[in-house]
Amino acid sequence: MFTPMDAVLLSIGNELTLGETVDTNSAWLAQRLAEIGIGVLRHVTVADEIDPIRRQIEMAAADAEVVLITGGLGPTADDLTRNALAAAMGVELVLRPEWVERIRVFFTGRGRDMPEANAVQAVFPVGSDPIENTCGTAPGIRALIRRSIVFALPGVPREMREMFERSVRPELASAAGGAVLVATVLNCFGAGESDIGEKIADLMARGRNPTVGTTAKQGIIGVRIHSRGRSADEARELLERTEVEIRRRLRWMIYGRDSETLAEVVGRLLAAGGKTVATAESCTGGLIAQKLTDVSGSSQYFLEGVVTYSNAAKTRMLGVPANLLAEHGAVSEPVARAMAEGCRKASAADYAISATGIAGPKGGSTDKPVGLVYLGLADAAGCEVTRHLIGRFLDRTDIRERAASIALNRLRLRLLGEPGEPSR
Amino acid sequence: MFTPMDAVLLSIGNELTLGETVDTNSAWLAQRLAEIGIGVLRHVTVADEIDPIRRQIEMAAADAEVVLITGGLGPTADDLTRNALAAAMGVELVLRPEWVERIRVFFTGRGRDMPEANAVQAVFPVGSDPIENTCGTAPGIRALIRRSIVFALPGVPREMREMFERSVRPELASAAGGAVLVATVLNCFGAGESDIGEKIADLMARGRNPTVGTTAKQGIIGVRIHSRGRSADEARELLERTEVEIRRRLRWMIYGRDSETLAEVVGRLLAAGGKTVATAESCTGGLIAQKLTDVSGSSQYFLEGVVTYSNAAKTRMLGVPANLLAEHGAVSEPVARAMAEGCRKASAADYAISATGIAGPKGGSTDKPVGLVYLGLADAAGCEVTRHLIGRFLDRTDIRERAASIALNRLRLRLLGEPGEPSR
Numbered sequence: 033m034f035t036p037m038d039a040v041l042l043s044i045g046n047e048l049t050l051g052e053t054v055d056t057n058s059a060w061l062a063q064r065l066a067e068i069g070i071g072v073l074r075h076v077t078v079a080d081e082i083d084p085i086r087r088q089i090e091m092a093a094a095d096a097e098v099v100l101i102t103g104g105l106g107p108t109a110d111d112l113t114r115n116a117l118a119a120a121m122g123v124e125l126v127l128r129p130e131w132v133e134r135i136r137v138f139f140t141g142r143g144r145d146m147p148e149a150n151a152v153q154a155v156f157p158v159g160s161d162p163i164e165n166t167c168g169t170a171p172g173i174r175a176l177i178r179r180s181i182v183f184a185l186p187g188v189p190r191e192m193r194e195m196f197e198r199s200v201r202p203e204l205a206s207a208a209g210g211a212v213l214v215a216t217v218l219n220c221f222g223a224g225e226s227d228i229g230e231k232i233a234d235l236m237a238r239g240r241n242p243t244v245g246t247t248a249k250q251g252i253i254g255v256r257i258h259s260r261g262r263s264a265d266e267a268r269e270l271l272e273r274t275e276v277e278i279r280r281r282l283r284w285m286i287y288g289r290d291s292e293t294l295a296e297v298v299g300r301l302l303a304a305g306g307k308t309v310a311t312a313e314s315c316t317g318g319l320i321a322q323k324l325t326d327v328s329g330s331s332q333y334f335l336e337g338v339v340t341y342s343n344a345a346k347t348r349m350l351g352v353p354a355n356l357l358a359e360h361g362a363v364s365e366p367v368a369r370a371m372a373e374g375c376r377k378a379s380a381a382d383y384a385i386s387a388t389g390i391a392g393p394k395g396g397s398t399d400k401p402v403g404l405v406y407l408g409l410a411d412a413a414g415c416e417v418t419r420h421l422i423g424r425f426l427d428r429t430d431i432r433e434r435a436a437s438i439a440l441n442r443l444r445l446r447l448l449g450e451p452g453e454p455s456r
Numbered sequence: 457m458f459t460p461m462d463a464v465l466l467s468i469g470n471e472l473t474l475g476e477t478v479d480t481n482s483a484w485l486a487q488r489l490a491e492i493g494i495g496v497l498r499h500v501t502v503a504d505e506i507d508p509i510r511r512q513i514e515m516a517a518a519d520a521e522v523v524l525i526t527g528g529l530g531p532t533a534d535d536l537t538r539n540a541l542a543a544a545m546g547v548e549l550v551l552r553p554e555w556v557e558r559i560r561v562f563f564t565g566r567g568r569d570m571p572e573a574n575a576v577q578a579v580f581p582v583g584s585d586p587i588e589n590t591c592g593t594a595p596g597i598r599a600l601i602r603r604s605i606v607f608a609l610p611g612v613p614r615e616m617r618e619m620f621e622r623s624v625r626p627e628l629a630s631a632a633g634g635a636v637l638v639a640t641v642l643n644c645f646g647a648g649e650s651d652i653g654e655k656i657a658d659l660m661a662r663g664r665n666p667t668v669g670t671t672a673k674q675g676i677i678g679v680r681i682h683s684r685g686r687s688a689d690e691a692r693e694l695l696e697r698t699e700v701e702i703r704r705r706l707r708w709m710i711y712g713r714d715s716e717t718l719a720e721v722v723g724r725l726l727a728a729g730g731k732t733v734a735t736a737e738s739c740t741g742g743l744i745a746q747k748l749t750d751v752s753g754s755s756q757y758f759l760e761g762v763v764t765y766s767n768a769a770k771t772r773m774l775g776v777p778a779n780l781l782a783e784h785g786a787v788s789e790p791v792a793r794a795m796a797e798g799c800r801k802a803s804a805a806d807y808a809i810s811a812t813g814i815a816g817p818k819g820g821s822t823d824k825p826v827g828l829v830y831l832g833l834a835d836a837a838g839c840e841v842t843r844h845l846i847g848r849f850l851d852r853t854d855i856r857e858r859a860a861s862i863a864l865n866r867l868r869l870r871l872l873g874e875p876g877e878p879s880r
Binding site for chain 2: 066224328341378
């Protein structure tokens with residue numbers, strides 16, 4: 033049996049509360065704690081003011097077994113973590129001369145004299161333990177407040193990470209008793225967050241292990257699975273069982289996991305089948321080609337792309353008949369078809385993708401509103417064109433992004449032999 | 457006279473407490489609040505659990521006049537901000553049928569039926585006001601808890617930002633009694649952060665108003681100016697005086713301000729001169745075309761682009777002689793030149809940009825390492841090719857990004873008649 037442990041993360045600094053610097057330390061620490069089975073109740077960012085820092089340390093120690101503080105250990109007047117921690121512990125600060133010497137040695141090693149201001153970094157709350165900093169001047173601090181263990185680490189990410197790995201992780205991993213949390217994200221495309229949520233609502237119920245949650249970004253729905261176990265094997269087995277069940281229900285909607293992109297998955301499928309692709313883009317302006325070629329090794333399957341913005345380019349490079357453009361307009365089903373077919377013929381690729389639409393914000397009309405996009409997909413069997421209303425409330429960048437994802441997802445489903453979503 | 461107001465920011469979501477997503481909303485909101493003179497006491501990130509969210513809302517309302525909550529307004533079972541807010545207010549939740557209709561209209565506008573799960577987004581605490589979401593399904597919520605005003609906004613950054621600007625900022629700016637902090641960023645390209653820092657070191661000294669700082673991202677150096685005044689006019693005048701001085705020193709290095717991109721600036725210069733451009737890309741895979749066409753109205757000056765990944769495509773689409781490819785290889789000065797010249801001839805554009813290089817991580821050699829890129833720029837006067845070693849320690853995406861920026865910046869300097877940086 034193991035006792036689940038929880039942590040609260042505190043980050044200190046005006047540059048954080050003012051929003052001039054984004055706090056990445058807390059996210060990094062939360063991931064490391066998850067790896068050793070410690071949950072995170074909350075992250076709190078506080079300004080360089082002694083009383084608010086003290087108060088947050090006290091609340092954190094009341095709520096959690098582990099408190100990790102980053103920042104506020106520097107040598108200047110606005111570095112107050114030492115003072116606030118001593119106040120929360122109800123003790124005085126004391127100068128430890130042997131640590132002044134260590135800091136002096138750090139400077140000497142770099143051929144510099146220690147500025148007197150740095151001596152304050154050798155001041156610690158009575159009863160706390162200094163933690164060595166191998167890549168900076170600020171030692172960390174380890175202290176106990178009632179039943180909680182508190183670590184104060186430097187705010188500089190490199191120093192913080194090194195100190196955590198060397199001096200904090202081993203103690204916490206042992207205290208957490210080998211409990212482990214493993215996580216994965218299944219990336220879905222082609223269905224909305226609520227559709228997906230409905231299909232897995234029972235798995236998302238509170239209090240289950242693994243926990244399942246969803247996030248949405250630019251049409252990509254991430255289904256996150258977090259599993260807790262007494263060992264890595266147990267946690268992984270629980271996760272896999274839930275993953276299998278989610279895959280059974282969401283099937284083709286899931287295109288990849290963790291950081292995998294649609295373009296990577298399409299590339300892998302093309303390479304596996306020895307197939308090639310070419311692109312003919314208007315409204316997406318090269319975005320589909322850019323995504324496909326952002327994958328290392330894409331020269332194996334990506335032959336060429338054209339960005340035919342002008343009608344003249346559509347006719348000259350893809351053989352789109354001028355009368356077709358005149359009759360239906362560039363944003364139309366027949367033109368999307370002619371672009372994909374012309375591209376496939378010119379490039380001799382197995383698959384050709386075309387995109388023509390109105391990315392906005394200008395250029396829309398009642399018949400052809402902003403967000404209207406036609407996507408063509410041509411292969412040896414012919415050409416299929418789908419029509420999409422991507423949403424006039426999205427901005428230009430998002431409409432293009434969404435159109436490119438839909439086009440790549442259609443090719444993915446074609447390569448898998450899945451019917452997938454209907455056009456919409 | 458104005459009364460200083462303080463805010464607490466709450467962000468909700470397991471993906472945040474677990475560290476899978478870095479919370480960028482809080483930093484963005486803190487900057488916006490600073491602009492209207494509202495200080496931020498703390499940021500708190502909480503998991504998707506009703507009681508901890510309720511407790512943090514209560515503490516925030518006890519400490520601050522303004523509480524901004526982001527996230528937890530989605531349609532699934534783990535979206536609990538509505539419930540926690542009602543609990544903190546001590547009221548029930550009520551379904552507002554007119555808001556179900558609004559959400560339904562949002563789906564209808566995209567040619568879809570509203571999933572029943574989304575109806576929960578029309579549930580609000582009794583006595584609160586819904587806030588319209590013009591780019592997503594989740595309405596926001598405005599509520600009062602004792603002397604504090606609480607806004608709950610969607611977690612999706614785009615939706616959150618739009619809702620803040622439209623519905624939250626005006627009320628808060630008026631309550632805060634006048635703007636005090638104004639900020640701008642001057643975006644530079646073509647020089648390193650330390651070179652730029654040296655030229656403006658005196659302006660970056662601590663304790664000055666305005667404050668000046670630099671940030672670096674993918675070769676773009678941002679020079680941030682923050683100016684504080686008793687009135688917006690005073691702050692703006694101080695800022696302008698510093699901006700003029702910085703522009704005098706950095707001249708052509710500054711290409712734009714705030715969110716302005718190189719592609720937007722190039723587009724404006726092309727449009728102003730009635731000029732057109734076409735692209736011929738290999739290693740950048742469509743990225744240059746994508747950047748140029750990401751600008752609304754780009755069809756006015758962007759004619760066409762080709763992504764010639766295969767040698768066959770280079771020969772067929774751009775007329776690059778096969779013997780040139782055989783003799784020098786695709787990544788070479790003569791091929792970059794033939795690509796730009798062939799592209800300009802085929803498209804009849806005023807300017808043609810070409811890019812050929814090794815984006816990696818594979819494909820590099822001692823002679824032609826990863827990060828080697830040749831960029832061609834052809835116009836009526838001829839074609840100039842520059843050679844760049846972009847840095848083998850960057851990854852594929854960054855090498856492509858940097859190459860595209862260098863190419864766009866060269867066109868910008870050409871359009872301005874500036875010599876700019878030497879090739880490197």
